[in-house]
Amino acid sequence: MVPRRTWRQLHLAVDEKHQWIACELTTPEVGDPTAVVVPPPQTAVLSPKGNTQRDEHIRTIEQQGRMAWQKQTGYHLRNYAELAVLRFKRIFGNTMKARALPQQITEARIGASALNRMTRLGVPLSVKFA
Numbered sequence: 211m212v213p214r215r216t217w218r219q220l221h222l223a224v225d226e227k228h229q230w231i232a233c234e235l236t237t238p239e240v241g242d243p244t245a246v247v248v249p250p251p252q253t254a255v256l257s258p259k260g261n262t263q264r265d266e267h268i269r270t271i272e273q274q275g276r277m278a279w280q281k282q283t284g285y286h287l288r289n290y291a292e293l294a295v296l297r298f299k300r301i302f303g304n305t306m307k308a309r310a311l312p313q314q315i316t317e318a319r320i321g322a323s324a325l326n327r328m329t330r331l332g333v334p335l336s337v338k339f340a
Contacts, residue, residue, distance in 0.1 A: 218306065220298070220318060224290040228329045233322040235306075235315045247283045249276070297325055 216237065223232035249267070256265045271279045280286040302321045306314040 218311070218314060220295070222291060222294060222322070224294045226287075226290065228290060228294065228333055229326050230294060230322040233319055235311070235318045237311070247285050249279075249285060294325070298322075301325065301328075 219236050219238060219240065221232075221234045221236060221240075222230055225231050247267075248264075250264055250271065254264070254268050256268055259265075267279060267283070270282065274282075298321055301324075306317055308314045308317050
């Protein structure tokens with residue numbers, strides 16, 4: 211009988227130039243660190259105590275605006291990682307070709323290296339106009 215396939219998690223770190231600086235493929239039992247910053251919705255209100263991390267985020271957004279809050283918390287950098295995963299899936303597909311974890315790790319690292327080469331050749335410049 212063929213064993214069932216299991217999910218793999220791709221953990222990555224991407225710099226401001228869209229280069230993959232770290233890439234690791236793990237089994238589902240391995241988790242990410244709990245330093246997640248979640249943006250409060252536009253309709254968010256302060257909690258009764260008013261001294262939580264979420265309340266600080268709400269105050270900062272009210273005083274300085276959402277874009278300033280994103281830069282202050284580093285939330286805007288999350289887009290780099292999401293874009294890197296999108297590129298990886300579009301170019302290499304969303305499944306690994308190898309069957310065993312060690313070979314899948316090698317496959318992910320080769321994909322990351324190839325993406326870095328492609329990115330060094332040039333990233334499209336998007337310009338907003340009216």
